[in-house]
Amino acid sequence: MNLLVLKLIAQRIALGILLLFLVSILIFAGTQILPGDVAQSILGQGATDQALANLRREMGLDDPAVTRYFNWLGGILQGDMGTALSNNRDIASSLWGRAQNTLFLAFWTALVAVPLAIILGLVAVRYQNRWPDRAISGTTLTAISLPEFFVGYVLMYFFAVKLGWFPSVSTVYDGMPFADRMMAIALPAATLTLIILAHMMRMTRAAILNVMQSAYVETAELKGLGGLKIIWRHAFPNSVAPVVNVVMLNLAFLVVGVVVIEVIFVYPGLGQYLIDHVAKRDVPVVQAVGLIFAAVYIGLNMVADIVSILANPRLRHPK
Template sequence: MRSPIVKLVAQRIVLGVLLLLAVSVLIFAGTQILPGDVAQSILGQSATPQALANLRQELGLNDPAYVRYFRWLGGVLTGDLGKALTSGQDIATSLGKRFWNTLFLAFWAAALSIPLAIAAGLVAVRYRNGPVDKAISGFALASTSLPEFFIGYLLIYFVAVKMQWLPSVSTVYDGMGFVDRLKAITLPALALTFVVFAHMMRMTRAAILNVMQSAYIETAELKGLSPIQVIRRHAFPNAIAPIVNVVMLNLAFLVVGVVVVEVIFVYPGMGQYLVDHVSKRDVPVVQACGLIFAAVYICLNIVADVTAIVTNPRLRHPK
């Protein structure tokens, strides 16, 4: 009875690994075709031809592209992301704290946005086509129409500058208290919440409304159950699979899409680290950050697919 589920889950995992391998090729190729010379950007315009030639030899830039790719991929598989060209620091060590900072911000943004979005979706379904439903849908449409950088600047202007309730710069450091850390990330977390809330709410509402068209919902209504009981006992449990899928996709966006928000609030996460080194044309750092973001996104998509498979009653009970 479990063979269809096991087979589908195994297929999703294998496809995810192959997709990540393909993405690694694209990331490496994309960084190689960037205009300019890496050695020249490191040594500056005043570097002598001999110095440039020596640095290219040291960095392995004279080797064929496929040799450099497999060398880089082999290092990634063994946990060696290389060293930053601009500072000489180990990339894995530098990314460690920043990666956890990004996860900390994404976690609290998700903890705030997911319950709000699901609750708002349930309320919108309960009062569908009424003033409450239209108000919630209008707010969701307005928030999804605004880019995250615009929302971030609005929060900085009104909350940090005008009202002076929270700091405009989200500075965190080792040894910082938990409450102070939460206060520092409040504004970027709110900005991310506004971005993902609308999509999750609208998809929750659509998933439950789709289930509400089923015959067993009509049967439950004929039994005399209240609208809240119908939604809670019958509609919502059967809409879990698409809702979980949407939640996982938005979690992936929270981790991968924090780049702009981190730059706006000068938050020391992976996004800020990536942007800093893009401007310096530090190719190994860009490759490492891009691959980590891709791995997180693909893994969360695999989790979404597996959850949808496991929660499918036709697969759990094939007979």
């Protein structure tokens, strides 16, 4: 790895840190304009003005916004995410179990969706403009066109309500047997798989077809190599960079975009935790979860950029 590559990687990391800092400002500013009053939510509608003022002062809500932002950012840099205003619990400890549940769901979804998307993309290229390609493309286009909540409710209706194969509420807890946990996440994982599979498969197909127009692929065809060998040995390795970018973007969606799915299936992950505390206007919790989602999304995109740089020599020599 030469100095140019190290410089490019360092630039991507620095850009990611800067972007995360800017996003933290947007998250903090956005939470300040949320409707409602957490003090009113805690004390109830019958609270007096003096009681509300005292509680706001105790929670630091009367401090200037700039002071509160830098106090919050300083705590985050020290590993302190603060305390939830609605229940006075440490946010970091509450988030840990929720994050494990979200990552568990995302891991098993990715384990199924990523290989399946790549395989379907290769099959679609192999049988381009024939019935397997049309069937795969048509099915994935339909899946990508449907809202995720609609897909989730359809799967819940048929496989939980009608057939009774899986639970409609994805309840998981510490010490739960592995088989029971897998049954609990079956429907949310299937919903997420259908959502991200379509995008990954179509982008994989497009990337490989783009490489198939290259001169070295035509040379391999003239040598008499079979279609599948050409795709696997020549086209696919040279389309790794765009495929990795698509995979990373969809992995980021798995962690960041699970909010709707977790709410539908009442799955105790970060998304459900976020929605519960948005309703209570628990600003520190919303800020912490929002920053975690932003860090995951930016981090995975940064990894995709670095992998692209390492896999594609042209990105290391843009001139």
